[in-house]
Amino acid sequence: MSIGGYAHDASGDVVPRSKARPSVVHTDATAAVAADAEIAQMSEADLLAGIDRLRTERDAVILAHNYQIPAVQDLADFVGDSLQLSQQAAATDKSVIVFCGVHFMAETAAILSPDKTVLIPDAEAGCSLAASVTADEVIAWRDEHPGGVVVSYVNTNADVKAVSDYCCTSANAIDVVRSVPEGRDILFLPDMFLGLWAERESGRKLHLWLGECHVHAGFRPEHVLEALDAHPGSDLLLHPECGCVSQCMYHVAEGDIPADRTHVLSTGGMVRYAQTTEVPVAIVGTETGMLHRMRAENQRTDFLPLSESAVCEYMKTITVPKVYRSLRDMVDVVTVPADVADKARLAIDRMVATVPA
Numbered sequence: 001m002s003i004g005g006y007a008h009d010a011s012g013d014v015v016p017r018s019k020a021r022p023s024v025v026h027t028d029a030t031a032a033v034a035a036d037a038e039i040a041q042m043s044e045a046d047l048l049a050g051i052d053r054l055r056t057e058r059d060a061v062i063l064a065h066n067y068q069i070p071a072v073q074d075l076a077d078f079v080g081d082s083l084q085l086s087q088q089a090a091a092t093d094k095s096v097i098v099f100c101g102v103h104f105m106a107e108t109a110a111i112l113s114p115d116k117t118v119l120i121p122d123a124e125a126g127c128s129l130a131a132s133v134t135a136d137e138v139i140a141w142r143d144e145h146p147g148g149v150v151v152s153y154v155n156t157n158a159d160v161k162a163v164s165d166y167c168c169t170s171a172n173a174i175d176v177v178r179s180v181p182e183g184r185d186i187l188f189l190p191d192m193f194l195g196l197w198a199e200r201e202s203g204r205k206l207h208l209w210l211g212e213c214h215v216h217a218g219f220r221p222e223h224v225l226e227a228l229d230a231h232p233g234s235d236l237l238l239h240p241e242c243g244c245v246s247q248c249m250y251h252v253a254e255g256d257i258p259a260d261r262t263h264v265l266s267t268g269g270m271v272r273y274a275q276t277t278e279v280p281v282a283i284v285g286t287e288t289g290m291l292h293r294m295r296a297e298n299q300r301t302d303f304l305p306l307s308e309s310a311v312c313e314y315m316k317t318i319t320v321p322k323v324y325r326s327l328r329d330m331v332d333v334v335t336v337p338a339d340v341a342d343k344a345r346l347a348i349d350r351m352v353a354t355v356p357a
């Protein structure tokens with residue numbers, strides 16, 4: 001396995017390249033909502049009624065990711081994982097898509113539906129993982145592996161997708177990797193933990209970019225063992241971006257963590273799990289927004305967070321007043337330059353067409 005995304009210091013040691021993580025401390029959308037005379041007078045009920053009226057007037061569909069705050073999930077027409085939201089964006093017959101998620105997701109919708117208007121309620125809702133790789137870095141990495149196939153996680157900016165051969169989400173990463181013709185080098189980016197998982201499950205050797213999501217990288221195997229000790233007999237659900245997945249699989253092989261009660265799942269997979277499980281307790285290792293959806297699906301099971309502090313501030317910057325403003329003022333429109341979109345679409349189409357096995 002070779003690695004990308006790291007540099008060498010003066011002594012030749014491998015060191016991480018520092019990436020500027022997007023900030024959502026003061027966004028333009030937050031300031032605009034705070035200064036908005038109409039919104040200041042509106043109750044939550046007024047805002048929801050206004051969103052309903054505008055949704056019809058604008059011929060809009062509201063899509064929300066599973067990590068959105070509960071109030072935004074509850075007002076959305078469809079709540080899902082990255083793959084499902086891309087499929088919805090590609091299939092909708094509405095004129096306007098309001099994307100309650102992070103920026104790369106709205107960009108993907110704009111690429112898949114170039115004739116629609118795609119709005120994001122806060123254009124600064126970024127992603128630390130998408131920020132961990134640039135298109136120039138992918139080109140340089142690809143040049144080190146002539147003939148290599150670039151598989152990019154959907155958590156990347158559009159220009160990175162444009163220099164990729166395939167995109168995938170956590171729901172279909174293993175299937176996408178398996179679909180690459182045998183004998184080709186595969187360069188998987190940017191999430192190293194998802195890459196390690198896909199390598200293990202697909203049996204294909206991958207070159208990995210050493211990027212990570214700051215929310216999921218923090219999960220440690222000790223947290224898992226402590227949670228399982230505190231809740232004997234519970235199921236364990238882990239998102240494949242979690243920093244502990246590989247070590248947990250080692251513990252599963254050693255018999256310290258029960259194999260039949262451990263599930264590595266995309267956020268959509270976690271919803272499907274919630275719909276059918278009968279276990280009394282499930283420990284959920286991902287962003288805490290997931291719990292609202294799972295609890296809504298199933299009141300029999302106690303869904304507990306592996307970590308209360310696993311909160312994605314980018315997802316949480318989308319609020320009900322921002323959704324109202326977005327529909328009222330038709331802001332912020334997400335566009336992708338046509339040349340970038342045309343190149344990225346092939347890789348994204350392969351992702352949307354790959355149904356998880």
Ligand code: 13P
Pocket residue numbers: 066080081082083155169170171213241265266267268
């Ligand atoms: P899913 O594709 O599983 O919804 O995950 C998206 C994401 O951003 C995870 O951090």
Ligand code: SF4
Pocket residue numbers: 102126127128129130155213214215216287312313314315
């Ligand atoms: Fe990006 Fe991590 Fe937030 Fe997902 S949880 S959107 S990978 S920063």
